[in-house]
Amino acid sequence: MTDIQDLTNGRWPDLLSHFCALTPEQLSDKHQPCPLCGGKDRYRFDDRDGSGSWFCNQCGGRDHMGGAGSGLDLLMRCNNWTFTEATARIRSYLNVPTPPPTAGAEAVWHYSDTFLVARFPGKNIRPSPGPATAGNSKHHQPLAHSSTSQISFLAQRIRSSL
Numbered sequence: 001m002t003d004i005q006d007l008t009n010g011r012w013p014d015l016l017s018h019f020c021a022l023t024p025e026q027l028s029d030k031h032q033p034c035p036l037c038g039g040k041d042r043y044r045f046d047d048r049d050g051s052g053s054w055f056c057n058q059c060g061g062r063d064h065m066g067g068a069g070s071g072l073d074l075l076m077r078c079n080n081w082t083f084t085e086a087t088a089r090i091r092s093y094l095n096v097p098t099p100p101p102t103a104g105a106e107a108v109w110h111y112s113d114t115f116l117v118a119r120f121p122g123k124n125i126r127p128s129p130g131p132a133t134a135g136n137s138k139h140h141q142p143l144a145h146s147s148t149s150q151i152s153f154l155a156q157r158i159r160s161s162l
Contacts, residue, residue: 004072004087005051007094012052012071015090016045020078034059036077047071 016022024101027045034043034056042057052071061067076086102108105118110119
């Protein structure tokens with residue numbers, strides 16, 4: 001999965017103008033009013049190494065008492081977004097799919113860019129709820145306990161039906 005810093009490196013002027021409506025003047029390394037807190041000449045956007053870095057003497061920095069921040073910091077503060085929301089919107093804008101939730105999986109098998117199988121501890125493979133209907137009853141036979149061979153069999157069956 002691609003790291004958000006890799007995705008955004010060098011793209012901060014475009015991202016900040018799109019999501020925060022910052023002007024080209026506000027995205028220059030010139031002292032000027034801060035887009036977040038105002039002032040006269042306390043802010044500048046220096047974009048060091050394509051990181052979207054900026055500095056405000058009044059509201060910048062981690063404690064919002066003056067200092068520097070990254071492009072992601074500015075984006076989140078400008079829109080009052082969480083990290084998760086900001087990265088999801090960036091991924092959507094850049095047409096990069098959000099990675100699937102595989103945290104905590106014992107194993108993950110990547111069969112293609114769009115298909116993977118994950119095994120989570122303590123989880124069994126279960127059929128969909130409800131009675132089986134005619135024509136698909138063989139697909140709803142309950143599996144009491146999952147095993148690697150059952151998971152592989154199901155993955156092969158899914159792949160062959162695509």
